[in-house]
Amino acid sequence: MYLSLAFIRFLESLPSALAVGLLLMPRLIGEDGGRFKVPVAAAAVFRALLGFALLYLIARAIVPAERPIDSALLWEFTFGTSVGKAWVFTQLVAFAFAGLAVARLFVASDLLDRITLWTGVGVLAVVSVTGHAIDDGLPVWTQASFLLHTAAGLTWLGGLLGLIWWMFTAHKKPPEVAARLAERWSLVAKVAVGLVAVTGVAMAYENVGSVPNMLATPYGRLLTLKLLLLCAVLLCALAIVRYMHSRPAGDGFNVDWVGKVGSLEAVFGLGLLAIAGYIAVITPASHETNIYWPLPFRLSYIATWGQKPAFPSPIWWWAIAAVVLAAVAALLWWTPATREKRLYATPAVTIAALFCLAVSFSTEAYVDTYNDPTQDFTAESVARGMAAFQDNCVACHGPMGEGNGPMSKDLKNAQGVKVDPADLTAPHVGTHTIGDIFHWLTFGGQSGVMPSFSHVLDVDDRWDMINYLLMLSSTNRSRFIAPQAMIQWLIAPDFALIDPREEVTTFFKLRGKPTLLSFARCTATGDEKKELDASLLKAAEAAKAAGANHVTVYTGDCPAAAKAREALHPAAVEKAYSIINRYPNVPYTSEIAQAHFLIDRSGYVRARFKQFGEDDGSATQLAAQAAMMAQEPIVEINLHSH
Template sequence: MYLSLAFIRFLESLPSALAVGLLLMPRLVGEDGARFKIPVAAAAVFRALLGFALLYLIARAIVPAERPIDANLLWEFTFGTSVGKAWVFTQLVAFAFAGLAVARLFVTSSLLDRVTLWTGVGVLGVVSVTGHAIDDGLPIWTQASFLLHTAAGLTWLGGLLGLVWWMFTAHKKPPEVAAQLAERWSMVAKIAVGLVAVTGVAMAYENVGSVPNMLATPYGRLLTLKLVLLCAVLLCALAIVRYMHRRPAGDGFNVDWVGKVGSLEAFFGLGLLAIAGYIAVITPASHETNIYWPLPFRLSYIATWGQKPTFPAPIWWWGIAGAVLTVVAAMIWWTPATREKRLYATPAATIAALFCLAVSFSTEAYEDTYNDPTQDFTAESVARGMAAFQENCVGCHGAMGEGNGPMSKDLKNAQGLKIEPADLTAPHVGTHTIGDIFHWLTFGGQSGVMPSFSHVLDVDDRWDMINYLLMLSSTNRSRFIAPQAMIQWLIAPDFALVDPKEEVTTFFKLRGKPALLSFARCTAAGEEKKELDASLLKAAEAAKAAGVSHVTVYTGDCPQAAKGREALHPAAVEKAYSIINRFPNVPYTSEIGQAHFLIDRSGYVRARFKQFGEDDGSATQFAAQAGMMAQEPIVEINLHSH
């Protein structure tokens, strides 16, 4: 179905683009364009009629397969859905263009020609509104980018096809007219391609999501191929421009050669259009769930140079080679004695330099490296992952994941070499993507000692364990969380909230302003209870005064006035946050006697208060930190940021 829809979009776009090109070419050299009137009218009418086939295929792609497409359903789809209404709009514009193009067969008017041309450009632009541009969840600037990108790209392609047509049919025209047309079209093409580039970046920002998605998703791989074809198009255009600039004054203009190179450029352009028609109807990379990384390596600063490798590690030699080759490329380009060879030697040296630098930033990767989790990063998921870890991993990695389990001393690989289990609390965990960890849990570890857990843990269980490992990898640094705000690095797990109104049902929905997350176990008596109650009441008062959200996870007989929003699963939330509630030289416990985490607007844990004493200055310090965080910009959290 996708191929059928893409093919119709290709056929729909091509005639209207050609019509615009044939309207534009004569205007660039002051011709009346009479010889192109019939082809323009035929292309415009064909485009308008083909729109009905597009409507049927769009409906067939959206309506469940078991429902037949009859006249009543098609009518309901056309006028009852946003996609159908968008199609109606495009058809009205297309028929207006067809009517104007047919009118030109009987009326000769410069005004009519201009109106027809700009209506045709409008037809090219509205092609996008039956694709991803119809998504009303996209920002306005992105939706506008779709329109401009499509209009500019198809105007360029149509103009190129029109130029080739003009070159091969203008046998009676002087070569000087052909040269003038090529030069003027070159200026129009530069503007169009510039618009395509700028709007393409804006669209990719929303639709691709990340650089790895360019290779890890079907959408991204097609977009990469589209960029390759664009490079081929630009090389052809560069050849024509170089010819025009180097042509001696007075020499004839080689219409045949320019026409042939233009034909090759148009061939690549048609490939661009075919790919564009297909990616307009498939799932964008940023929403893709079928992510497959095709390379055995990936580029990462954190996993390579970020680990501060010692000299003379291989990474250093690759980096040095890249730097030397960069200098060589620059010297070849700028040294007068080598300028004759610079067109070949400089690119070769530059490619070699880029290769060496890429190797120095390379680290191992797998097909799952950029996989997205099936389980959200929630406290409930972390608690489940913690239980799975205790059942399956303690023997080697130890109860706290430090690589000191009871079996750790006797582990050997197939070659009989001793293998030490990884310390999962060490910084090296942060050099791997969560997809890497999923791959090891599924197929076994790098050492050959760690077995596959795919037969023990299903996919969701593995992602639960990964969420736990993400928390566990933060334990060493989390020991030093203090009332003084730290940088954004520790993500606060989401969790469900109790809300009778069903408005704020998760902790995540509180993002946008700072939040105070308070834990306490009110099980003591006497003076200890009075001191704890006073601290909790002080925390509630401080949160209210600072204008931050207050969420409480309290166990036992805590003061009602001290409570804020409450967790739906308090035991899971306490267990998850206990992982980062560490202190130097203090044994770990899954129970939190009292702790108050300050979470910023983006969802990062930034500070921790042990208690809110009467005269210890905690409330004042909290107010200052909360006020500062309220002014900070919101940062989008990405678990694939390694």
């Protein structure tokens, strides 16, 4: 179905682009375009009629396969869905263009020609409206980018096809006229390609999401191929421009040569159009869940230079080679003796320098390196992952993942070399992607000692464990969280909230202003209970006074007046946050007697209060920190940032 839809979009775009090109060429040199009137009208009418086939295929791709598409269903789909209404709009523009093109067969008018040309450009722009641009969840600037991108790209392709048609059918025209047309078209093409490049970056930012997705998803790989074809197009264009600038005056204009190079450029352009039609109907890379990384390496600053490698080391040698080669490239360009060879030698040496630099930033990667998790980063998932870790991993990694399990001293690889289990709380954990960890859980660790857990843990279980490891890797640094706000680095796990109105159903939806997350176990009696109750009441009062959200995870007989929004699964939330509720030289416990975490408006844990005493200044500190965080910009975070 995708191929059929993409093919129809290709056939729909090509005639309207050609019609616009044939309208544009004569206007660039003030020529009568009478010989192109019939082809323009035929192409415009064909485009308008082909729109009905597009509607059927769009409906067939959306309507469940078991439902036959009859006239009643098609009518309902057309006028009852946003996609159908978008198609109606595009079809009205297409029929307007067809009507104007047919009218030109009977009326000779410069004004009519202008209106027809700009209506045709409008037809090219609305091609995207029935593709990804219909997504009303996209920002306005991205939707506008789709319109500009298709209008500019198809105008360029149509103009190129029109130029070739003109070149091969204008045998009676002087070469000087062909040269003038090529020069003026070159200016239009530069503007069009510039718009394509700028809007393409904006669209890629929204639809691809990350640089790795360019190679790790079907959408990204097709977009990479599209960029390669664009490079081929630009090389052909550069060859024509160089010819136009270097030809001696009076030597005439080689129409056949320019036409042949332009034809090759058009072939690459048609390839671009075919790919564009296909990626317009498949899942964008940013929404893709089937992510397959094809290379055995990836580029990472954190995993290479971020680890401050000692000199000498391979990282340093590759970097030094890059600097030396860059210097050689500069010398080749500026040394008079090498001027004749610099156009070839300098790019070659520069590419070698970039290769060496890339190697200095490369680290091992796997097919799963950029895999997307199937489980969100929630407290409930962390709690499930913690249970799986306790059942399968503590023998080697230890109860808190510090690499000190009972079997840690006896582990050896296949060669009999002793291997120490990884300390999962050490900084090196942050150099790996969550996809790397998923790969090791699935196929076994790098050392050859850690076995595969794919037969023990299903996919969701493995992602639950990774969510737990994300929390666990922060435990050493989290020991030092204090009332004074720290930098943004520790993401607060999301969890479900109880809300009778169902307005704020998750913790993450409280973003926008600071939140105080309070934990307590009200199981004590006597003076201890009075002191704890007073602290909780003070916390509620302080949060309200500071203008912060307040969420409470209380166990036992806690004061009702101290309670605020509550977690749907309090036990799981307590267990998850207990992982980071640690202090220096204090044994770990999965129960939180009392702790108050201050989360900023972006969703980062920034400060922690042990309790709220009457005169200990904690309420004042909370107010000051909350006020500061309320002024900070909101940072859009990935809940799986590692």
